[in-house]
Amino acid sequence: MLRLAGLAALALATAASAQTAYFDARAAGQVGERYDGYLGYSTAAPGPQARAQTESINIRRRALYSDLAQRRGVSPQEVGVTAGCTLLGRVQVGESYMLSDGQWRRRTAGQAAPVPAYCTGG
Amino acid sequence: MKRPRLIAVPLAAAALTGCVSLKTPEKPIEINLNVVIRQEVLVRMQKDVDTLINSNPQAFPQAPAKPAGQ
Numbered sequence: 025m026l027r028l029a030g031l032a033a034l035a036l037a038t039a040a041s042a043q044t045a046y047f048d049a050r051a052a053g054q055v056g057e058r059y060d061g062y063l064g065y066s067t068a069a070p071g072p073q074a075r076a077q078t079e080s081i082n083i084r085r086r087a088l089y090s091d092l093a094q095r096r097g098v099s100p101q102e103v104g105v106t107a108g109c110t111l112l113g114r115v116q117v118g119e120s121y122m123l124s125d126g127q128w129r130r131r132t133a134g135q136a137a138p139v140p141a142y143c144t145g146g
Numbered sequence: 147m148k149r150p151r152l153i154a155v156p157l158a159a160a161a162l163t164g165c166v167s168l169k170t171p172e173k174p175i176e177i178n179l180n181v182v183i184r185q186e187v188l189v190r191m192q193k194d195v196d197t198l199i200n201s202n203p204q205a206f207p208q209a210p211a212k213p214a215g216q
Contacts, residue, residue, distance in 0.1 A: 114208075
């Protein structure tokens with residue numbers, strides 16, 4: 025059991041270190057979460073490595089959303105927007121995010137989690 | 147003879163519109179890029195989606211924790 029946990033931790037650490045450029049671009053506000061469950065580029069374009077890692081993440085997400093949508097009889101877009109609610113809630117201070125009005129914003133310190141009203145049924 | 151006919155047509159159309167709107171109880175939420183989301187789907191899918199996010203760290207990577215003091 026301990027060995028399994030160690031392996032899982034190692035796998036996670038490897039995955040994390042391989043996406044350093046993405047994390048850097050995200051912390052710099054160049055890459056951010058969008059309301060539709062995918063990552064996007066805000067104003068300043070990130071470097072090619074961060075861009076490639078971002079595209080790769082989006083491709084994985086698209087496959088996961090499509091698969092879950094098919095199993096539950098809803099559209100992939102609906103799954104994506106639902107995921108967007110959770111993902112926007114995880115946006116850290118300093119990171120960029122895009123709401124359904126298409127505008128990029130940057131989360132500032134002390135600001136509440138930027139989850140759109142439709143996420144909570146409001 | 148022609149006048150009563152002209153009045154009757156808009157009245158019939160109004161009655162039909164009333165019937166159609168009564169048959170749509172769903173509340174779609176209009177989101178940018180013409181994506182229409184049903185609130186009921188959002189609520190129903192939230193748990194599934196959270197499981198999906200938590201079990202696929204490659205697609206939803208969490209930034210490594212910052213060292214203390216930063």
